[in-house]
Amino acid sequence: MKMLRILSLGLLVVALGCGGGMKPVEGIVKLDGQPLQGATVVFVPDGSKGDILNGFTDASGKFSLLTKGKTGAPAGNYKVVVTKVATSMQPMKPGEDAIKTMAKGPSKDSGAEVPSKYGTADKTPIKVTLPPSESPVKIDLSSK
Secondary structure: OHHHHHHHHHHHHHHHHHHOOEEOOEEEEEEOOEEOOOOEEEEEEOOOOOOOEEEEOOOOOEEEOEEOOEEOEEOEEEEEEEEOEOOOOOOOOOOHHHHHHHHHOOOOOOOEOOOHHHOOOOOOOOEEEEOOOOOOEEEEEOOO
């Protein structure tokens, strides 16, 4: 009976610990001080391990991060990639296709509305640590 209690307590601790890594993360993207609508925001782990997080900005520049299509983000250090391409197509939906597209980055003649320095993980100057010290995460971009 005592062994069963210890085993049950151990399973409870493991179950609680496994779900504690994902926290909701919201942010706001602005370009030259104005909310950036319709942008794709990708958080790439700063290092070789971890999941790529993504979100999409609404009319007020707000986004929520998703990890593997689920709301929330694990703690860690990330490089932030932001792109927006002028197009009449519908915005991409979260998932593998968005991640593969973001990995390529925008081409110079793609109609990009965000400077290319923010478009790939190896060039972006934006780095964020999650969980953030303030919420929402503020991402201020400059066209200069």
